[in-house]
Each structure stands twice: as C-alpha cells, then as structure tokens.
Amino acid sequence: MAMPLESPISFxxxxxxxxxxxxxxxxxTGYVLLALAxxxxxxxxxxxxxxxxxxxxxxAKNFSFIAIATLGVTFVIITGGIDLSVGxxxxxxxxxxxxxxxxxxxxxxxxxxLFVHMAADGKTVLAKVPGLILLVSILAGLGVALxxxxxxxxxxxxxxxxxxxxxxGMLSIxxxxxxxxxxxxxxFPGGPDAxxxxxxxxxxxxxxxxxxxxxxILALAMAVVLHHTSFGRHVFAxxxxxxxxxxxxxxxxxxxxEVYVICALAAGLQGIIISGWLGSAPANMATSYELNVIxxxxxxxxxxAGGIGGPLGAIVGCVLLEVIRNGLVLAQVSSYWQQTLVGxxxxxxxxxxxxxxxxx
Amino acid sequence: xxxxxxxxVLELTGIGKEFGAIRAxxxxxxxxFPGEVVGLxxxxxxxxxxxxxxxxxxxxxxxxxxxxxxxxxxxxRPLDARTVGIEVVYQDLALADNLTAAANVFLGRELKRxxxxxxxxxxxxxxxxxxxxxxELRSETRPDDLVKQMxxxxxxxxxxxxxxxxxxxxxxxxxxxxxxxVRQVEQVLGLIHRLKEQGVAVMLISHRMPDVFAxxxxxxxxxxxxxxxxxxxxxxxxxxxxxxxxGAKEAA
Numbered sequence: 001m002a003m004p005l006e007s008p009i010s011f012x013x014x015x016x017x018x019x020x021x022x023x024x025x026x027x028x029t030g031y032v033l034l035a036l037a038x039x040x041x042x043x044x045x046x047x048x049x050x051x052x053x054x055x056x057x058x059x060a061k062n063f064s065f066i067a068i069a070t071l072g073v074t075f076v077i078i079t080g081g082i083d084l085s086v087g088x089x090x091x092x093x094x095x096x097x098x099x100x101x102x103x104x105x106x107x108x109x110x111x112x113x114l115f116v117h118m119a120a121d122g123k124t125v126l127a128k129v130p131g132l133i134l135l136v137s138i139l140a141g142l143g144v145a146l147x148x149x150x151x152x153x154x155x156x157x158x159x160x161x162x163x164x165x166x167x168x169g170m171l172s173i174x175x176x177x178x179x180x181x182x183x184x185x186x187x188f189p190g191g192p193d194a195x196x197x198x199x200x201x202x203x204x205x206x207x208x209x210x211x212x213x214x215x216x217i218l219a220l221a222m223a224v225v226l227h228h229t230s231f232g233r234h235v236f237a238x239x240x241x242x243x244x245x246x247x248x249x250x251x252x253x254x255x256x257x258e259v260y261v262i263c264a265l266a267a268g269l270q271g272i273i274i275s276g277w278l279g280s281a282p283a284n285m286a287t288s289y290e291l292n293v294i295x296x297x298x299x300x301x302x303x304x305a306g307g308i309g310g311p312l313g314a315i316v317g318c319v320l321l322e323v324i325r326n327g328l329v330l331a332q333v334s335s336y337w338q339q340t341l342v343g344x345x346x347x348x349x350x351x352x353x354x355x356x357x358x359x360x
Numbered sequence: 361x362x363x364x365x366x367x368x369v370l371e372l373t374g375i376g377k378e379f380g381a382i383r384a385x386x387x388x389x390x391x392x393f394p395g396e397v398v399g400l401x402x403x404x405x406x407x408x409x410x411x412x413x414x415x416x417x418x419x420x421x422x423x424x425x426x427x428x429x430x431x432x433x434x435x436x437r438p439l440d441a442r443t444v445g446i447e448v449v450y451q452d453l454a455l456a457d458n459l460t461a462a463a464n465v466f467l468g469r470e471l472k473r474x475x476x477x478x479x480x481x482x483x484x485x486x487x488x489x490x491x492x493x494x495x496e497l498r499s500e501t502r503p504d505d506l507v508k509q510m511x512x513x514x515x516x517x518x519x520x521x522x523x524x525x526x527x528x529x530x531x532x533x534x535x536x537x538x539x540x541x542v543r544q545v546e547q548v549l550g551l552i553h554r555l556k557e558q559g560v561a562v563m564l565i566s567h568r569m570p571d572v573f574a575x576x577x578x579x580x581x582x583x584x585x586x587x588x589x590x591x592x593x594x595x596x597x598x599x600x601x602x603x604x605x606x607g608a609k610e611a612a
Contacts, residue, residue, distance in 0.1 A: 011500050011502070224480075227481075228480045228481050230470040230472065230481060233459070233463060233467070233470055233481065236456065236463075237456040237459060237463075237467055240456030240457050240459055241454065241455065241456045243454060244453075244454035244455055245456065245467070246438075247438055248454065248468035248522075249437075249438060249439040249442055249468040250468045307456070307457070308458060
C-alpha cells in the first residue's frame with residue numbers, strides 16, 4: 001500500500017478508513033443532499049413547471065432569504081450553542097436601516113441637511129454624495145445587530161448564562177425595541193438612495209437574484225474560515241469538547257462572543273435583504289423565522305450538541321425546505337401541510353443519522 | 361548534570377489551597393529536578409489533583425510560592441503555565457472527538473501560512489509533524505483520522521504527542537496508564553523514559569503501583585492535603601507506600 005507521506009510508522013494493526021466512511025459521505029449533510037437530489041428528480045416528473053427558469057429563480061431567491069441567517073446560526077450551533085434571536089434581529093436591523101435611510105433623506109431634519117439638498121424644482125430630493133446614505137443606513141442596521149450579538153456573547157461567554165435563555169430573552173428584547181422605535185407601524189426605505197437599495201437587495205445580475213450571489217460568496221468565505229483558519233478550528237473544538245478547548249489555551253470566551261456576533265450580523269444582513277424584497281420593514285417581519293433557520297441548519301446536518309456543521313449543510317437544509325414548500329404549491333397541496341412536513345423531515349433527517357452512526 | 365540538578369525545574373514552598381471552608385492543600389513543599397521522574401500518589405481526595413491544577417495554572421494557590429527554573433511564577437490561566445514550559449496530559453485526555461488527530465495535537469497552536477493579511481492553516485505541515493511525533497511514540501495513529509474513531513491507546517498517543525510539540529521542561533501526566541492495554545502501558549512507560557533522557561522532568565500521577573515503581577526516581581505521597589512522604593524509590597517499597605496512602609503509616 002502506497003503511503004502519501006514518507007511514513008515513519010508502519011500500520012500493521014490500524015487499517016485506513018475507507019473513503020465512504022469519512023468526510024461528506026459519512027455525514028448527515030451527505031444523505032440530505034442525496035434526498036434533495038431525489039426530490040428534485042421527483043419534482044421534475046411531477047410538475048412541468050418546476051424546472052422552468054422563472055420557478056428556479058423563485059426557489060433560489062426564496063431560500064436565499066433564510067440561508068444567510070442559517071449560515072450565521074450554524075456557527076453558533078457548531079460551538080454547541082443556539083441563537084433564538086435571529087428572527088427578531090432580522091426585523092430590527094431592517095427597521096433601523098430603513099428608518100435611518102428615511103431620516104437622512106429628509107431635507108428638513110438636522111441629520112438630513114448633511115446628506116441631502118433640494119433640487120431646483122423644490123420637490124426632488126438629491127443626495128449630496130450618491131450612495132452615502134445607503135452606506136450609513138446599512139451600517140446602522142448592522143451596527144445594532146453587532147451590539148445585540150455582543151450582548152448575547154457577553155451574557156453567555158462571560159456571565160455563563162445558558163444560550164437558550166439568553167437568546168430567548170434577546171428575541172423578546174429586540175422585537176420589543178422594534179415596536180418601540182417604530183411605534184408598531186413599520187418603516188419603508190425611502191429617499192434618493194432607495195433605488196440603489198432595491199437594486200442591491202432584490203435585483204438580479206444576468207438572471208441570478210443578488211441575495212443568491214451574496215449567499216454563495218458568504219458560504220465560500222465561511223467554508224474557508226471554518227476549515228482553514230485557526231478561528232474555525234477553535235469553533236469546532238469548542239463544540240467537540242469545551243473543557244479540552246479551554247485546557248489547550250483556546251480563547252474560549254472570545255471565540256464564543258465572536259460566533260454570536262457573526263450570527264447576529266448574518267441575521268441583520270438577512271433582514272435588510274428581506275426588507276428590500278418586501279419594500280418595507282413591518283414590525284412583525286420575520287416573526288418565528290428563527291425556527292425555520294434552526295430547522296434548516298439541523299436538517300442540513302448541524303448537530304445541536306455541537307461539533308458538527310458547515311455552510312453546505314446550511315444551504316442544503318434551506319434548499320430542501322424551499323423545494324418542499326415550492327413543490328407543495330405546484331402540486332396544489334394546501335400550504336398548511338408544509339409545516340407538518342417540515343417537522344417530519346427534521347425528525348427523519350436526525351433519525352437517519354442516528355441509525356447510520358449505530359451501524360458503524 | 362550536577363549544575364542542572366542544582367536548580368530544580370519546579371520548586372514549591374508552603375503551597376496551600378482552600379475552597380471555602382475546605383482545606384484541600386496544606387504547606388506542601390516539593391522540588392522536581394530536570395530529567396527526574398517523580399511519582400505523585402495518594403487516595404482520592406488526597407489533594408493530588410488540586411496540586412496538579414495549581415502547578416498547571418488552573419487554580420491559584422491560597423498560600424505559598426511556585427518557582428519555575430529558579431524564577432517565581434504566578435499563573436492566572438493554563439496558558440501561562442504552558443508558556444513557561446509546563447505541559448499536562450489530563451486523565452480524560454482533553455481531546456476534541458470531532459477533530460482529527462493532527463488537529464488535536466496542534467489545538468491552540470496551529471501552524472499557519474500567511475498570505476498577506478490572511479493566515480490559513482498549514483494542514484500539510486501539521487500532518488507531517490504529527491506523524492513524526494506518533495512515530496516517536498511508536499503509535500499506529502494516522503494524523504488525519506478523527507479521534508472519535510480511535511482506540512484508547514491512540515488517544516493517549518495524541519494527548520502525549522501534544523506535550524512533545526512544545527519541548528516542555530515539565531510534563532505532568534494524570535493517570536496516563538489507567539485506561540489502556542498492557543502493550544500501551546509499556547509504550548507510555550517507554551515514552552516517560554525517553555522524556556527523561558531528554559532532560560524533561562516528569563510528574564506521574566498514578567494509582568498503579570507497578571508503573572510508579574517501574575519508571576519513577578522518587579515518590580511523593582499525599583494524604584489529607586499534606587505531603588506525607590518524599591523518598592527515592594529505592595529506599596521505599598510498595599508496601600510502605602500503600603501504608604502511607606491509606607494512613608496505616610502517618611509519615612515517612
């Protein structure tokens with residue numbers, strides 16, 4: 001048997017682990033991907049509309065709407081934590097973004113005077129620097145997410161509160177703040193930069209929806225971070241054995257805070273993108289989305305006990321959920337069945353993985 | 361060796377530790393010299409683990425002073441102890457099951473290659489170095505296998521390989537031979553001999569009398585938070601050590 005390295009050891013007792021018993025082939029993500037492929041084939045025969053360009057664009061757009069937040073929550077799940085505040089976070093970031101944008105675009109207000117001026121006709125509002133309002137308002141939206149993520153991380157890593165309770169509290173706090181700042185009315189992106197905003201959130205490039213492009217870029221970045229940086233290594237180590245991580249000198253507190261910040265930022269970005277597609281940020285936006293996001297992550301193979309998960313699984317989970325939803329609509333099945341089916345799939349996915357790990 | 365033996369690598373004076381009303385350690389003095397293997401024995405609750413955790417930087421002592429290679433040191437976390445050259449092999453081995461052998465060996469001190477501002481893991485170099493270390497330990501362990509799929513002996517090798525990485529001057533082993541096969545025990549004891557040859561001081565915390573008498577130069581017995589004996593191994597016997605551990609004999 002040829003060894004790839006100049007080996008100082010001869011392996012007489014220890015066999016090599018076969019290729020189908022390692023990596024993606026031995027992971028839940030692998031089976032779910034296979035199940036998804038089967039489902040796509042079934043859908044192709046079940047409905048002639050499924051593989052049309054329009055429907056594919058729809059599917060790609062729809063799953064991108066939860067997939068970015070799923071990437072974020074996957075980081076947290078790999079460390080063995082959970083973040084229930086993602087749904088509220090989406091709403092709050094979107095709301096702050098559109099409120100700041102509206103505020104900065106009002107020529108009368110003191111802040112607005114810095115960014116816009118009236119055109120000669122007295123009606124059209126012009127931006128002093130095109131795009132600057134957009135930049136500032138998105139940064140504001142992500143800024144509040146950053147703060148919420150820091151608070152989550154601080155409570156969990158430094159004060160030692162349980163992630164479930166902390167983020168459950170944050171779910172309520174952030175949703176409540178959303179109602180407070182908007183007075184329950186929701187807000188709309190407006191002003192001279194609104195067109196840029198819509199182009200960046202719900203436009204498409206050569207027929208590909210932009211949220212999907214962001215998703216692919218972020219997923220690739222996440223794959224590199226998880227598998228090729230020491231931060232990613234530490235995230236996995238934390239989920240595998242937190243005590244070991246601490247004993248080997250990994251900065252556990254910092255890594256934990258960082259994953260909750262990443263998760264909150266991903267949720268914030270996701271919310272901003274959704275509000276571009278909706279054209280507004282209503283105060284009840286993304287209610288209970290945290291359940292979809294966590295369900296997608298778990299279906300895709302992230303283990304709530306920690307230590308396992310990745311961007312491919314997160315995306316596969318989201319795609320599977322969306323294909324089922326889309327399929328049920330095309331098959332003219334009542335959409336009320338969707339939730340029931342999603343529940344069945346969560347349990348099935350985890351069950352199959354359990355059976356497999358018993359068999360080895 | 362005489363000059364090296366003159367300065368102990370580790371010197372404890374008057375170490376005490378209280379947890380609330382419980383006195384876990386009281387007035388422990390101890391010296392460990394380079395290239396020396398010291399057995400630390402005692403029943404459960406005798407204070408062995410507390411002592412080890414103080415030396416490893418997990419706890420701060422309530423009283424007393426720690427000197428490492430002649431300098432007074434204060435550890436506020438395990439990393440501080442590791443920086444000066446103290447490594448611990450924990451009883452539960454402190455391995456992350458979901459990572460590969462190489463990843464565990466390099467956990468917390470990954471080798472990286474920098475591309476401008478970005479530092480990426482150097483998987484190849486880590487695997488090669490880990491394989492070398494497993495070779496030194498004569499353990500049939502593949503660097504890219506998951507620890508989850510490994511035998512007890514292989515896990516031990518991974519945990520010990522970790523201490524070899526940093527060229528530590530003091531290695532503390534907490535029950536390294538408790539849960540492994542006879543052949544693996546031989547290997548672990550062989551490794552302790554090799555550490556000794558390289559001038560590394562080893563503290564062996566063990567319940568297994570034969571192992572202690574096979575490799576140690578000196579044995580320290582703890583009972584009820586105090587040091588009851590500190591003797592060269594050839595001046596004592598398993599019977600005497602047993603008596604000291606159980607309290608049948610108060611001190612020696």
